[in-house]
Structure formats: C-alpha cells, structure tokens
Amino acid sequence: MIRVSGLRKTFGKVIAVDDVSFAAEDGAITGLLGPNGAGKSTTLRMLYGLMAPEAGEVAVDGVDVQRRTMAAQERIGALPDTHALYPRLTGRENIRYFARLRGIPADVTEGRLDEFVRLLEMADFVDRRAKGYSHGERSRVLLARALIHEPRNVLLDEPTNGLDVMSTRRMRDLIRELRSRGCAVLFSSHIMQEVSLLCDHIVIVAAGRVVAAGSPDAIREAAGCEDLEDAFVRLTGPQQEAA
Amino acid sequence: MRSAGVVFRKELLDGFRDRRAFIAVLVSISIFPIVMLVMGRFAEGIQDELRNMELPVAGQQNAPALVEWLAQQPGLELTPAPEDPESAVRNREADLVLRIPADYEERFAEGRPAEVELVADSSRTAGGAKAGRVTRLLESYGQEVAALRLVSRGISPMLVRPLAVERAEVFSTRRRRAFSALGFIPFFLLMNAFFGGMQIASDAIAGERERGSIEALLLNAVPARFLILGKWAAAAVFAVFLTLLGIGTCVLVLRFMPGALNISPSVTDWFLVAVTAIPLALFCSAIQVVLSTYAKSYKEAQTYFGYVAFLPMIPFFAVTFNWVEQGTWTAFIPILGQHLMILNVMAGEAVAAWEFALAGLIALGAAAALLRFASGLFVRESVVFVR
Known part of the structure; x- marks a missing residue:
C-alpha cells in the first residue's frame, strides 16, 4: 500500500503539486483523476522516487521513498508516461x-x-x-x-492513453487481475469513464491540489451531481479556468 | 555490481545492432592507411621527379660552358625553354625555368658575378624542391669555377675556405623519422581511443534521455553508479577494441608499405603502445559519458564531442611544432603524455616502467572521478525529465 501525505513540488514559480495526501490500499484500485497539467505525473514521479518532494512524505509498504529509494522501488512496478x-x-x-x-x-x-x-x-x-x-x-x-x-504496488501513468478499444479492455482486465491478487494499483487518468468503471477509490486533483477523494458514490454525493462526469467538471472546472 | 554487468551486456548488444557504430569502426581503421598511402605516394612522386627532372633553360647559347656542365649532371635533362618563362611557370606548364641573360658571357669574362635567373613557384612542393636542387648545382658549379680561377692565379682555394663546418647530429635517424612522419601514429591511435566509444556513449546515455527511456530505467532499484558503470564499460570496450584495431592497422601499414616510413618496431614496442593507449581509451570513454549525460539528445552529444575533438590534436601539434619539451611532467598530462610515450616507443627510445604506470594510473583515476560525477548527474531531475 502507498501512503502519501502533504506532498509539495514547485518548478520555479509554478506550484505543480500542493499538499497532496491520499492512500492506495492493497487489493484496491485507486484512480488519480485530473485534467491535463493537474500534477498527476509529478505526483507519481515523487511516488516512485525520481523526483524529490519539497515537503511531505511517501511510504510504500511502510518504506520511506525519500530515505530508502532503492528499497521502495523494489516494491513498486511503474509505467511512466514516457x-x-x-x-x-x-x-x-x-x-x-x-x-x-x-x-x-x-x-x-x-x-x-x-x-x-x-x-x-x-x-x-x-x-x-x-x-x-x-x-x-x-x-x-x-x-x-x-x-x-x-510488484505489490503498481503505478500506472495514463496507461490507456492512445490505446484502441481492444487494448484498453486488455489493460482493464489486467488491472482487475492485479487487484484480485491483492496489489495496490494506482493509476492516473484524465478520462472520467475509465476511472468510474475501474476504481474503488478516486482522488481528483486539479491545479496541484486534491479537490475530492472517496468512492465514486461518495464523490457524486459530495459534488451534488448524479453523473460522475458532471461531478468531475464541477470539481475541477474553476481551477482549470484559473490555471 | 551485478546490475552493471547486465547494463554492459545490454548496451553491447544494442551497440552491435547499431549500424552507426560499425560505420565508425570502418572509418577509423581505414583513415590511417589511406593517409599514409597518399602521403607515401606523394613523397615518392616528388623524389622520383627530383631524381629525373627536366630543366628548361632559356638563353642556352649565352653560356655554353655552364650548359654543357649541367647537361653532364645525372638525372637532369635540359630542354628548350618556353616563350614566356614567367607565365609558363605561373600556368603550371613548367615547374621552373633557368634563364641565362645575354650579358652572361661578358660579365663572366670580366670576373664580375654573372647573373642567372631561376623562375620558380615556391608555393608548389615540386617547384620548391626542384629549385633547391638546381640552386645547389649552380652553386657547386660556381665553386668549381672559383677554385679554378684561384688556382690559375697561384692561390690555394683552401685560403678562401677558412672554416670547415661539420654537423654531428645526435638526433638518430630513426628518432628523426619517428618525430616527423611517425607523428601520425600516436595521433591516429589516440583519435581511435578518443572516438571509439563515442557511438555507444551517446546512444546509451543521451539517446536514453532523448527517447525518454531513462525514466523507466531508473525505476528498477539499481543505483545510478551501476547504470553509468555498465554504460561506460560498453563504450570503453568499443574504444579499446578500436584502439587495438588501430594498432593492427599500423603494424600492417608499416610492414607492407616500407617506403612510407622505413621503420619497423618490434612486437614488444607494439605491446608497449597498447599498454599506453588502453588506459587512455578508458579515460576518453569516461569523458564521453559525462558529455552524453549533459546532452539532451544523440545529436547534442555529437555536437559536444565536436567541441572536444581538438583534444587529441593538441599534443600532435605541440610535438610537431616543438611547443613542448618532453619532461617528467608530461607523463602526468593525459593524452599529451601518451602521445609522447607512443612516439618514444616508436622511435626506439627507452620509456621507464614508472612512466607507463603513472600515466595509466592517472588516466584511470581521472576516469573514475568523471564516472562518479556522471552518476550524480544522471539522476538529477533536470536530466531525467528535461527533454
């Protein structure tokens, strides 16, 4: 399982990730959902130890990523966006x-x-x-x-980006298979349907901040929308305009 | 360490499948023989031309005695001069023309210096060399005449030759040859050592950045120093291989083109050359690893290599034009030290064992420091993520 608390990262004057906290539990699929440029990739890069956060901590199965990068990486399987x-x-x-x-x-x-x-x-x-x-x-x-x-912890950065229907299905099946084996799966996406279809837990980020987190139902409720996509637009919209 | 071996094997395989690496091999082993062949032919051609040259003489009727004397000189054939000697030489219709003015006989008879004119173009190698030979011939004719004139007046010619200058050359023939013509051998070998690992280093490091594969590579719980070590080792293997190939080419060139250099180093000499060049190949590969880590792309890396390409040339020019005196200190300078050591081995001079050891250790130490530096650089966020 992966625990993230108070992550922060800036590039010059741009605040890419600001006080991001969440957890990806074992045997569950966690979706990191957000528009392009919300800080999803930056967050994942700090999770697998290639970027140093300015503040905050990441623990993979209890191993601190900053202090014991190699030991943490041994517990992670990751698909970067490159x-x-x-x-x-x-x-x-x-x-x-x-x-x-x-x-x-x-x-x-x-x-x-x-x-x-x-x-x-x-x-x-x-x-x-x-x-x-x-x-x-x-x-x-x-x-x-x-x-x-x-790996017990799987990080996937936009894994279905640009894939056709068959490939996307194969990917989804594999992600579910990983969950059934007890892995903690964290994947990022900007596609609402995909996340709602797969995830047990959703973390919505916009402009570097967590704007909502919880089960798909909880998020619908929090935003006051029937449709998850509407909820997503309502939750991320203002920040996106501001950005 | 085990993972460094994994990286090493992968980069070698990748390198073998890269056609660019093989083109580099072909170019580097063929340059030296081609240069030597062309230079050898050129030098031989000039020698041949000098040995059997034609000399157009204008105004032959003005100095029958001189013309007759010249005609008796071996390897010199007098021919009629062209209409306008200056333009003939300028237009390369003749290499040079000797002109004897109409007042030659008159001045000669009066005992005044009789002028003769040599029309030549010294910007042309053949013209310069031929003019030199003709000038020497004319001077010796002049000395013969002077001696006869003195004798006819009852004076010993020895009286006008108060000094007899003899030069005792301590620079052995082999050494002189080594330092002139053989200067190319260390230059060529050091170029191979310098550029042998270039393809692999730039592809395995800058190329890794360019493709974006570096991010996934750094996720494998392998410390960066092992990744860099493996990549460097692959580049270094290519550099050493090319250096040895280069030595092989030199051996063949010296054996089968004897006219070119006229020197035959022993097996031990070649072994010492290898002992000198290999640590340098390792050092040069480390330089390329650092430059490739700075470079965002394969092409950028190649550009940086262009900037440092002059490094192996500095010793070549420094030695050829006598900018540096060899001393103990030169063994401490990578590339320069190796250049001089290879030259000395080629020239049949003794090089002390400590010099080989010292130069080798310095090159290896510098390589280790560079690799350490590159390892830190390789995982910097600005290196991994800026493309």
Missing part, C-alpha cells in the same frame, strides 16, 4: 533486460514472460525488434516490463 522501449531490442529482450536488472533468476523470468505473452496476446510481435511496434504493441510490452518482478 512510453519508450529500446528500438533495437525485441520486445522479449526489453522485458528481460529489466528482469535482469532487478536480479530475477532467468528461469523465473522466462516463465513469467511466457505467461505475459499469453495473457497480453503478444506472441505475434514479441520477438520482433521494438522499432516497428504499433502503439498498442508497445504499451503491452511496457506493461509486462513494468510487472515482470511481480
């Missing part, structure tokens, strides 16, 4: 590279690889060089690569 593979390596080699970096024994890696190839239907392209991959193919390899060490 969807980049090594173009001269095959999909399989891309995944294997990260597995080796994490020190997973080769036979274990191969077993998991075969499972991912089956689960994400990658057999057609996984042994081709990544250079010619379609967006959907790339995102499946990226996902397998981020999960190859079977």
Whole structure:
C-alpha cells in the first residue's frame, strides 16, 4: 500500500503539486483523476522516487521513498508516461533486460514472460525488434516490463492513453487481475469513464491540489451531481479556468 | 555490481545492432592507411621527379660552358625553354625555368658575378624542391669555377675556405623519422581511443534521455553508479577494441608499405603502445559519458564531442611544432603524455616502467572521478525529465 501525505513540488514559480495526501490500499484500485497539467505525473514521479518532494512524505509498504529509494522501488512496478522501449531490442529482450536488472533468476523470468505473452496476446510481435511496434504493441510490452518482478504496488501513468478499444479492455482486465491478487494499483487518468468503471477509490486533483477523494458514490454525493462526469467538471472546472 | 554487468551486456548488444557504430569502426581503421598511402605516394612522386627532372633553360647559347656542365649532371635533362618563362611557370606548364641573360658571357669574362635567373613557384612542393636542387648545382658549379680561377692565379682555394663546418647530429635517424612522419601514429591511435566509444556513449546515455527511456530505467532499484558503470564499460570496450584495431592497422601499414616510413618496431614496442593507449581509451570513454549525460539528445552529444575533438590534436601539434619539451611532467598530462610515450616507443627510445604506470594510473583515476560525477548527474531531475 502507498501512503502519501502533504506532498509539495514547485518548478520555479509554478506550484505543480500542493499538499497532496491520499492512500492506495492493497487489493484496491485507486484512480488519480485530473485534467491535463493537474500534477498527476509529478505526483507519481515523487511516488516512485525520481523526483524529490519539497515537503511531505511517501511510504510504500511502510518504506520511506525519500530515505530508502532503492528499497521502495523494489516494491513498486511503474509505467511512466514516457512510453519508450529500446528500438533495437525485441520486445522479449526489453522485458528481460529489466528482469535482469532487478536480479530475477532467468528461469523465473522466462516463465513469467511466457505467461505475459499469453495473457497480453503478444506472441505475434514479441520477438520482433521494438522499432516497428504499433502503439498498442508497445504499451503491452511496457506493461509486462513494468510487472515482470511481480510488484505489490503498481503505478500506472495514463496507461490507456492512445490505446484502441481492444487494448484498453486488455489493460482493464489486467488491472482487475492485479487487484484480485491483492496489489495496490494506482493509476492516473484524465478520462472520467475509465476511472468510474475501474476504481474503488478516486482522488481528483486539479491545479496541484486534491479537490475530492472517496468512492465514486461518495464523490457524486459530495459534488451534488448524479453523473460522475458532471461531478468531475464541477470539481475541477474553476481551477482549470484559473490555471 | 551485478546490475552493471547486465547494463554492459545490454548496451553491447544494442551497440552491435547499431549500424552507426560499425560505420565508425570502418572509418577509423581505414583513415590511417589511406593517409599514409597518399602521403607515401606523394613523397615518392616528388623524389622520383627530383631524381629525373627536366630543366628548361632559356638563353642556352649565352653560356655554353655552364650548359654543357649541367647537361653532364645525372638525372637532369635540359630542354628548350618556353616563350614566356614567367607565365609558363605561373600556368603550371613548367615547374621552373633557368634563364641565362645575354650579358652572361661578358660579365663572366670580366670576373664580375654573372647573373642567372631561376623562375620558380615556391608555393608548389615540386617547384620548391626542384629549385633547391638546381640552386645547389649552380652553386657547386660556381665553386668549381672559383677554385679554378684561384688556382690559375697561384692561390690555394683552401685560403678562401677558412672554416670547415661539420654537423654531428645526435638526433638518430630513426628518432628523426619517428618525430616527423611517425607523428601520425600516436595521433591516429589516440583519435581511435578518443572516438571509439563515442557511438555507444551517446546512444546509451543521451539517446536514453532523448527517447525518454531513462525514466523507466531508473525505476528498477539499481543505483545510478551501476547504470553509468555498465554504460561506460560498453563504450570503453568499443574504444579499446578500436584502439587495438588501430594498432593492427599500423603494424600492417608499416610492414607492407616500407617506403612510407622505413621503420619497423618490434612486437614488444607494439605491446608497449597498447599498454599506453588502453588506459587512455578508458579515460576518453569516461569523458564521453559525462558529455552524453549533459546532452539532451544523440545529436547534442555529437555536437559536444565536436567541441572536444581538438583534444587529441593538441599534443600532435605541440610535438610537431616543438611547443613542448618532453619532461617528467608530461607523463602526468593525459593524452599529451601518451602521445609522447607512443612516439618514444616508436622511435626506439627507452620509456621507464614508472612512466607507463603513472600515466595509466592517472588516466584511470581521472576516469573514475568523471564516472562518479556522471552518476550524480544522471539522476538529477533536470536530466531525467528535461527533454
């Protein structure tokens, strides 16, 4: 599980993240929802230890990310928003590279690889060089690569961005599968429907601040709207205009 | 450390699949033989031309004795001069023309210096060299005539030669050759050491930033120093490989193009050259790692390499134009030290064991410091996220 308290990050005069607190529980899907530029990626980057917060703390399974970055990263599997593979390596080699970096024994890696190839239907392209991959193919390899060490905490930055319907469905199935295995899944999105469909818990951020948090029902209630999308617009709207 | 090995193997594989890296290999092993071939041919051509040259002479009828003497000189063939010697030389129809004025005989008979004119263009190598040979011939003719004139007046020619200057050269022939023509060998080898790892370093580090793959790479609970170490090792392997290939090319060039340099270092010499060049290749790869970490893209990295490309040239010019005297201190300066050591080994001079050790240790120490610096840089937010 991931606990975030009082996170703050500024770039020059721009306050990107301001006093953000929330938790992503084990066995639950938490959605970080917000318009573009709300500070979702910046928040995630502080969660997996690549950016240092100016204030606040992040604990992954109780491990402080700032002080024990490596130990925290061992508990995290993350998909950053830069969807980049090594173009001269095959999909399989891309995944294997990260597995080796994490020190997973080769036979274990191969077993998991075969499972991912089956689960994400990658057999057609996984042994081709990544250079010619379609967006959907790339995102499946990226996902397998981020999960190859079977992390207990999964951070996904806009995982369905730009994917077609079939790929999006596959992604959703996988996210639910992770929940059923007891993982804490945190994913960011700017698409209301996606979040309402998947999430047990929603954290809405706008202009770097948490404007609402809770179950989809609780959020509808708090905003006084029947429709979750209306609630989203009402909650994030003013800040967006101000920004 | 284990993860550094993983990075190393991945970057090597990536590098082998990168066509640009192989083009770099081809270019670097072919430049030296081509330069030597062209230079050798050029030098031989000039020698040949000097040995068997034509000399157009205008006004041959004005100095029959001189013309006859010249005609007897081996490898010199007198030909009729063109109408206008100046424009002929200027238009490259002739390399040079000797002009004997009409008053030659008159002045010669009166014992006044008889003028002859050599029309030449010293901006042309062949013209300059030929003019030099003809000038020396004319001077020795003049000395012969002077001696005869003195003898005919009962004076020993020795009286007008109060000094006899002899030069005892301590600079051995091999050493002189080494420092002139062989200056190219350390230059070429150091260029290989310097640029061998360039492709890998820029692709594995700046390219990683450019593609954005750095973010995912840094999530794997691997300390940055191991990532940098692995990437550097891959670049260094290429640099060392290219340096050794370069040495191999030099061996072949010296063996099969004997006319070019006329020097044959022993196996031990070549081994010492390798011992000198390899630590430098490791050091140069570390420089590229630092520059690549600064660069936001592959192209930007290549631009930075362009800025430092003059580094291996400094020792070359410094030594060729005698800006520096070799001393103990030179062994402390990376690149310059190695350049001089390779030259000395080539020239058959003894280089002390401590010099090899010292220069090697300094290069390795500097490499370690640079890598440490690059490791800190690699995880800076401005490096990871600014693209």
